[in-house]
Amino acid sequence: MYQPTNYLQQLADYVKANLQKGYTLDALKFSLINQGYSRISVENAIELANQQLAEKVLPIKEKPQITYRAVSDLKQPVKKSFWKKIFG
Secondary structure (H helix, E strand, O other): OOOHHHHHHHHHHHHHHHHHHOOOHHHHHHHHHHOOOOHHHHHHHHHHHHHHHHHHOOOOOOOOOOOOOOOOHHHOOOOOOHHHHHHO
16 A cells, blocks of 8 residues: 655655755755656655754754943054154
């Protein structure tokens, strides 16, 4: 009996495994389509793989602290103009 969810899950597992190896989604998509898989099946498998990978990511519990500090421009030495260096 044909099980489309199992078929998509196998493709999604293939996508996840090859993403961990460093392949890009575009390269995997092109490769699977060239191997004879339909474009819709490949896109659905990539979407399923993305959903499964997103579930593994832990949510951020704390908001990042943003600190500001004022930097004064007065600490930089004042440069004399060219003419003041020549004529004093």
